[in-house]
Amino acid sequence: MWEYTDKVKDHFLNPRNVGVMEDADGVGEVGSIACGDALTFYFKLDENGKIKDATFQTFGCASAIASSSALTEMVKGMTLEEAKKITNEDIAEYLGGLPKEKMHCSVMGRDALEKAISCYLNEPEKKVDGQIVCECFGVTDREIERVVRENQLTTIDDVTDYVKAGGGCGNCHDRIQEIIDTIRGSERPVKKKAPALTNLQKIKLIEESIEREINPTLRKDAGRLELIDVDGNRVLVRLGGSCAACAKSPVTLKHYVESRLRELVSPELVVEEVQ
Amino acid sequence: MMNVIYVDNNATTMVAPEVLDAMLPYFNTNYGNPSSMHSFGGNVAGAIKTARESVASLIGALPEEIIFTSCGTESDSTAIRAAIESYPDKKHLVTSRVEHPAVKNLYEALSKKGYRTTFVPVDHSGRLDIDYLCNSLSDDTAIVSIMWGNNETGVIFPVDEISQEVKSRGILFHSDAVQAVGKIPINVAETGVDMLSLSGHKFHAPKGIGALYIRKGTKFAPFLIGGHQERGRRGGTENTASIIGLGKAAELAAGHLAQNGYEHVSRLRDKLEQTLLDKIPNAMVNGDPSNRLPNTTSIAFEYVEGEAILLMMNEYGICASSGSACTSGSLEPSHVLRAMGVPFTAAHGSIRFSLSRYNTEKEIDIILEKLPPIITRLREMSPFWKKAMGN
Numbered sequence: 001m002w003e004y005t006d007k008v009k010d011h012f013l014n015p016r017n018v019g020v021m022e023d024a025d026g027v028g029e030v031g032s033i034a035c036g037d038a039l040t041f042y043f044k045l046d047e048n049g050k051i052k053d054a055t056f057q058t059f060g061c062a063s064a065i066a067s068s069s070a071l072t073e074m075v076k077g078m079t080l081e082e083a084k085k086i087t088n089e090d091i092a093e094y095l096g097g098l099p100k101e102k103m104h105c106s107v108m109g110r111d112a113l114e115k116a117i118s119c120y121l122n123e124p125e126k127k128v129d130g131q132i133v134c135e136c137f138g139v140t141d142r143e144i145e146r147v148v149r150e151n152q153l154t155t156i157d158d159v160t161d162y163v164k165a166g167g168g169c170g171n172c173h174d175r176i177q178e179i180i181d182t183i184r185g186s187e188r189p190v191k192k193k194a195p196a197l198t199n200l201q202k203i204k205l206i207e208e209s210i211e212r213e214i215n216p217t218l219r220k221d222a223g224r225l226e227l228i229d230v231d232g233n234r235v236l237v238r239l240g241g242s243c244a245a246c247a248k249s250p251v252t253l254k255h256y257v258e259s260r261l262r263e264l265v266s267p268e269l270v271v272e273e274v275q
Numbered sequence: 276m277m278n279v280i281y282v283d284n285n286a287t288t289m290v291a292p293e294v295l296d297a298m299l300p301y302f303n304t305n306y307g308n309p310s311s312m313h314s315f316g317g318n319v320a321g322a323i324k325t326a327r328e329s330v331a332s333l334i335g336a337l338p339e340e341i342i343f344t345s346c347g348t349e350s351d352s353t354a355i356r357a358a359i360e361s362y363p364d365k366k367h368l369v370t371s372r373v374e375h376p377a378v379k380n381l382y383e384a385l386s387k388k389g390y391r392t393t394f395v396p397v398d399h400s401g402r403l404d405i406d407y408l409c410n411s412l413s414d415d416t417a418i419v420s421i422m423w424g425n426n427e428t429g430v431i432f433p434v435d436e437i438s439q440e441v442k443s444r445g446i447l448f449h450s451d452a453v454q455a456v457g458k459i460p461i462n463v464a465e466t467g468v469d470m471l472s473l474s475g476h477k478f479h480a481p482k483g484i485g486a487l488y489i490r491k492g493t494k495f496a497p498f499l500i501g502g503h504q505e506r507g508r509r510g511g512t513e514n515t516a517s518i519i520g521l522g523k524a525a526e527l528a529a530g531h532l533a534q535n536g537y538e539h540v541s542r543l544r545d546k547l548e549q550t551l552l553d554k555i556p557n558a559m560v561n562g563d564p565s566n567r568l569p570n571t572t573s574i575a576f577e578y579v580e581g582e583a584i585l586l587m588m589n590e591y592g593i594c595a596s597s598g599s600a601c602t603s604g605s606l607e608p609s610h611v612l613r614a615m616g617v618p619f620t621a622a623h624g625s626i627r628f629s630l631s632r633y634n635t636e637k638e639i640d641i642i643l644e645k646l647p648p649i650i651t652r653l654r655e656m657s658p659f660w661k662k663a664m665g666n
Binding site for chain 2 (some may be wrong): 012013015018020029033034036037038039040057058059060061062064065136167168
């Protein structure tokens with residue numbers, strides 16, 4: 001069962017402003033029956049250009065109905081400029097949050113609002129922007145890019161939760177990952193390459209890492225690691241304590257000691273045991 | 276707390292009071308280990324023997340053909356993996372397109388490991404394409420696994436006929452009978468079934484106990500390797516209290532079936548179904564009504580979405596489930612309804628009611644009073660309803 005907030009439950013069980021508005025100034029339709037949810041949003045302006053009234057009709061789950069109801073309440077009294085600024089996050093927030101898997105309901109609300117405003121402004125029907133990535137739910141790369149940027153999404157599952165893309169056959173998962181990588185990559189500060197260490201610095205850092213990081217961990221199993229020598233990138237060590245007799249010590253060396261040292265000191269290091 | 280009207284018995288059932296009573300002493304009085312040498316443990320072994328006989332008798336098996344497992348999923352996995360291990364050269368596996376995830380997802384995982392899998396289609400009524408199944412069989416086929424009764428629609432497959440066909444070709448046959456055992460008479464001896472899965476919590480035993488029937492002489496390899504329990508076919512200390520509970524539930528179910536107790540359940544189911552169809556336009560039953568589990572109906576209400584229906588019913592304490600996408604966290608309606616080609620308009624608004632012998636006429640009347648206005652209300656909210664009615 002979904003954990004809906006009391007506000008979601010209230011807007012689902014007692015939805016505000018349900019119905020068709022015959023004399024609407026703007027109408028926005030999104031979704032389809034095949035996709036499992038759809039919303040038609042209507043609004044009417046007063047003489048000052050503010051939204052006087054808004055209604056909706058929704059086919060969908062509890063959170064879709066609640067998001068639509070919330071949207072109609074939120075926009076009342078707003079100018080179109082103000083209404084345009086409403087994001088899907090705003091709708092979710094108004095409801096006290098939505099389960100992650102249901103965020104697409106808030107996105108649907110935002111999309112319907114945008115369409116209704118475009119309809120009023122008599123803007124030409126926006127062409128399907130970009131290329132279809134998800135065939136199952138008809139989602140384009142532009143839509144995915146937008147939702148990834150606006151909501152700081154990082155995984156394919158996130159994208160599915162927000163715009164459904166990738167929630168069907170799964171054939172588009174690679175493409176969605178590429179989009180995420182591109183956006184996240186462009187935002188990520190380029191990692192500065194660490195300056196090369198001198199031999200002395202490297203040995204010191206290895207020593208420190210063993211004492212501060214590795215030995216305290218090994219000590220939990222009554223083991224100990226002793227640094228014998230460093231020869232270029234070869235780190236020669238001896239295992240002591242219970243590690244010396246432990247059948248798993250080669251695994252410990254490779255999987256733990258070496259990977260830890262590579263992380264802390266230099267990725268080129270190779271750990272070798274000497275007797 | 277509000278009174279609960281529980282019509283979600285294909286999800287799980289109430290533990291029968293008699294079952295609970297039978298189990299309780301095995302927690303803190305007769306808590307011995309059945310493997311022990313002392314009679315304190317040995318007495319428990321005796322009780323397990325009786326439970327095994329009851330479970331065997333419910334499905335027409337011999338006691339030594341039953342192993343206890345932790346659930347239906349474990350039984351399914353054990354059976355299918357045993358077949359693969361016993362016939363390592365055979366790389367083809369057959370099942371249907373409407374199986375429970377316990378089989379479906381295992382097959383999908385195995386197909387990624389190089390096994391060739393055939394998912395046999397069903398028609399609009401959920402009936403299996405038996406010719407398709409037979410044509411897919413070859414010397415390379417390791418096992419055919421076909422469910423007995425479908426968990427979503429209740430449609431019963433002709434397992435007798437299919438298993439004989441499969442067996443005549445020398446191929447192993449397994450049936451996931453988790454939804455059928457205890458609800459309809461089953462006699463494995465009269466079929467070609469080599470292995471069969473059942474699960475306690477679907478017929479008033481607790482969760483966490485299941486069984487696998489393995490026909491005598493069937494090649495087998497254990498899934499859990501460990502102690503000598505279950506004659507080496509399933510290691511691990513017995514879940515004694517639950518095994519006793521499963522035995523008791525099997526005994527009760529057998530008595531219930533012998534007295535045609537399911538007529539009460541199917542009469543209530545039919546009343547619910549027929550009245551809903553009469554009261555609500557654009558509603559239809561998913562699945563072959565002539566060949567169904569007596570307790571199950573899946574009804575599609577067009578132009579509304581299942582989760583919304585469930586949550587509105589929840590306000591009245593009515594517990595059912597849905598084949599819609601939104602309830603499961605996936606985005607597509609159930610694979611069962613899609614395999615049957617149920618149109619999207621109906622699949623998203625499909626509700627499953629599954630009754631038990633504990634349901635009453637009064638409860639059905641409450642559902643019949645509460646549900647039609649819910650559908651009306653949601654349809655009035657739906658942008659598709661008026662359009663559809665206008666056309």
